[in-house]
Amino acid sequence: MAITKVPFNSVYGSGEIEESYVSITMPGAPADAKRICRFIHISDLHIATFRPEDPEEEKKTAIDNTKFWTQFKFFVTQDGEGKKKTLTPLESTEVIAERIRALSPDAVFLTGDTVDFPSVTNFMKAKEFMDALNSKCFMAPGNHDRIENGADQALADAFTLAVGTNADFAVDTVFGIDIVRIDDGLGTVTREQVEKLRLQLERGRPTIVLLHAPVMTESVVAPAMGMWGDDLSKWVIGFNKENKENVEFLELLNSNRDHVLSVFAGHVHLITGGGEGKDSGEGFSPDEVLQYTANPTFMGFLRVIDILG
Numbered sequence: 001m002a003i004t005k006v007p008f009n010s011v012y013g014s015g016e017i018e019e020s021y022v023s024i025t026m027p028g029a030p031a032d033a034k035r036i037c038r039f040i041h042i043s044d045l046h047i048a049t050f051r052p053e054d055p056e057e058e059k060k061t062a063i064d065n066t067k068f069w070t071q072f073k074f075f076v077t078q079d080g081e082g083k084k085k086t087l088t089p090l091e092s093t094e095v096i097a098e099r100i101r102a103l104s105p106d107a108v109f110l111t112g113d114t115v116d117f118p119s120v121t122n123f124m125k126a127k128e129f130m131d132a133l134n135s136k137c138f139m140a141p142g143n144h145d146r147i148e149n150g151a152d153q154a155l156a157d158a159f160t161l162a163v164g165t166n167a168d169f170a171v172d173t174v175f176g177i178d179i180v181r182i183d184d185g186l187g188t189v190t191r192e193q194v195e196k197l198r199l200q201l202e203r204g205r206p207t208i209v210l211l212h213a214p215v216m217t218e219s220v221v222a223p224a225m226g227m228w229g230d231d232l233s234k235w236v237i238g239f240n241k242e243n244k245e246n247v248e249f250l251e252l253l254n255s256n257r258d259h260v261l262s263v264f265a266g267h268v269h270l271i272t273g274g275g276e277g278k279d280s281g282e283g284f285s286p287d288e289v290l291q292y293t294a295n296p297t298f299m300g301f302l303r304v305i306d307i308l309g
């Protein structure tokens with residue numbers, strides 16, 4: 001589960017993308033299993049932009065929030081004279097998109113917070129980004145990717161274009177693997193989602209689960225506490241046994257770990273699951289579902305997932 005630094009050149013200068021490489025073997029695969037497909041996992045793009053005709057308030061939010069995310073100097077490039085620049089979330093997505101096209105995956109997983117705040121422009125930009133990947137995209141929406149009931153029609157239409165109409169729970173099959181997307185962006189799942197997951201897992205099919213908020217596994221707890229403090233109830237599903245649904249959801253994933261190839265999630269803005277966080281106390285329990293979380297794209301991160309079978 002290596003992390004490699006991949007150099008790039010762009011209109012914003014040169015830099016390095018951090019790539020996590022994961023290979024997962026299908027249940028029952030032969031000893032000399034070969035790659036049958038490749039996926040990319042990205043998360044938390046936090047796209048924040050505006051057009052000149054947008055309302056002043058939206059323009060201000062886009063500018064302020066872009067400043068907020070860039071102040072940490074996460075993803076830095078350098079020009080020919082050595083001058084440094086921190087990429088904005090939007091610029092980061094352009095660089096990451098270029099790399100994804102070069103990797104030519106069979107599908108891209110987006111695990112939420114694709115936009116930073118709901119606006120027609122942000123959702124349209126998210127859609128444009130996905131369309132430019134030349135690959136199927138599957139998105140589990142995050143807490144930032146939502147609109148209020150009664151939102152105006154233009155916003156509702158843009159949301160649907162970017163996020164889709166069945167964001168709550170959806171299953172698609174790619175290369176014989178069921179990709180399940182679940183909207184747990186508000187830190188909880190519903191009874192309906194639990195029952196749909198139960199039915200899906202009873203089928204015994206190889207399944208990948210995409211979430212925004214990760215479920216409570218040993219691999220995520222120590223790193224997430226280091227970042228967000230000891231109370232992870234807003235960050236991790238099942239951390240506090242918040243409600244019956246979250247607990248059942250977690251148990252379902254753990255008890256079906258033989259055919260749940262992995263859970264991929266975002267939200268915590270951290271790379272976990274591949275042993276990368278060992279220094280911060282990341283542990284692994286053999287009783288828990290395999291789960292990986294991702295750094296945001298504005299930190300210059302993506303994950304390559306090869307499925308062997």
Ligand SMILES: [Fe+2]
Nearest residue numbers: 044113142267
């Ligand atoms: Fe986020």
